[in-house]
Amino acid sequence: MATADRIFQRSILGRLQNNLFRTASAWGSVVVSGLTTLGDVTLFASQMLMWMFSAKPKKDTLLPNFYSIGVLSLPVVALTGTFIGMVLAIHSYDQFRNMGMETRLGAVINMSLVRELGPVLAATMLAGRVGSAMAAVIGTMRVTEQIDALVSMGANPIHYLVVPRFLACVLLIPALTIMADFMGIVGGYFHSVIILGIDHAQYLKNSRDFVGGFDLFSGIFKSVIFGAIIAIVSCYHGFHCEPGAEGVGRAATTAFVQSFVMILAIDIVMNLMLRAMEFALWPGGSKLI
């Protein structure tokens, strides 16, 4: 009986040990592959930066990218910005009216938009509209040997394909963020003042008093980092695309998902950093309350 118990215990312990090993090895491989990808992306980004500063990109590669990334993204960013501003007004109105502070709605909506929602929204739209397209285009070029053709004709693919896209994302995302901010403010104002009937003068006064230059700066600063993330992550996935239609599709999806997750993760870090900077510059400068 005792022997049977020992065998039973040993088999349970053995299974437990096996499961632990399997789990540890699975997590280990996830960590290793994550670190490898991070290293690859860093190398890719450093190569891109080296090319950006060592050779001037040509106008005919820059302008089409500026047009497709900046100009063509404006309508969708403006539209979604308006909707977000209106939705914020809809959700916040009841809470603020209960406290008799509905005229402060402008401050809350505008502050949320300028500091957080504008840059994140513009970046999300850019990642979805432009990032996945960048990964798909570069991935298709990789699969159809167009990147090899570039190299064989003496063009560096990072200089030719990545640098213009990076510059377009980094330089034009602030404009898109300002557009999202502006249209969100217009949307919030429209719903609060025109539909809900909040006093126009009070609404504007509170908006002006509580939203300052640093808020605008922090939103735009974040957007530049988001633009860089979108360009680097998307181009990286395009360059490392697996062969075939499935590979291109996967590259496009992964580019969007990873850009989006990184935008949100880095947003937290940057918010903490900017907040610390704000406290250091203007101690005790709490705004809304």
Add this chain to the structure above:
Amino acid sequence: MDESFLSDIASATDQFASDSRNVLVETKSLSLRFGKQTILNEISIAIPRGQTLAIIGESGCGKTMLLKTLVGLMSPTSGSILFDSRDINALTERSMTALRRRFGFVFQNAALFDSMTIEQNIAFPLRQHGVPKGKSASQMILQRLNEVGLPSNVLSKRPSQLSGGMRKRVGLARALILEPDLLLYDEPTTGLDPIMSDVINELIVRTRRRYEVTSVVVTHDMHSARKIADRVIMLYPYARLKKGESQILFDGPPSELDHTQDRRVRQFVMGEAGERLMEMLATQGRDESGRGDLDSINPHDSRLRTID
């Protein structure tokens, strides 16, 4: 030491120097591996100026990899590639870019840039390396287009608006625009109808005659290899070789292909599956627990007979 001996040494040295000057591309013990998989093993080839070399071999034997390695699109794991006596792996990025002006690469599916018109595609090397002095870009583009037999109205079209054969000819025009010293063709006739294949073969022959260009053509189209090549090399997949065997099974003029004693070369040249079909059916049989289609094989089927 008598004078005749010294003069023999001098003439042998001169001969060697002239031979090495005559060689445009040379690979020395070139190997390419991906992880544990060996694609190319100790490949040594010297390609003299003006020669058209056809590299034949079954799919997966490393023909295209060899072609890409020759122009630095892939880095070899070991060994060296000499272009005009310069080791291309030792060159800086800038020197390599300058050297690429002397290469022209015709890709399997032409690899034209979708986002550009045909004119922009053909002009791309000029954009990268500049227009040669005393020449006009548009004149050069029209001349190359004419040489590959395409009308000038295709210039404003996009690659997606052209047929496969036309795209390959545009690819050739693009590769020729800077009059390269070395032209590389990756399966130029694959996927084309017999008539268009012959048009492409004819273009390769004419291009060689007109520009006296050195060409390397990767193909498994034996008709094409016989028509265009001065010399044929047959590569065999490394994984199927016996220990110590060279990956190059044949190296000689196309006329000697029919007289080779190597069974594998003769099978390839005649397009016979040989023991491969048996291997495939045996695998099928194993996968289906012995209930495969082996019973349905006609043992007298000529495709199953090996040549030996």
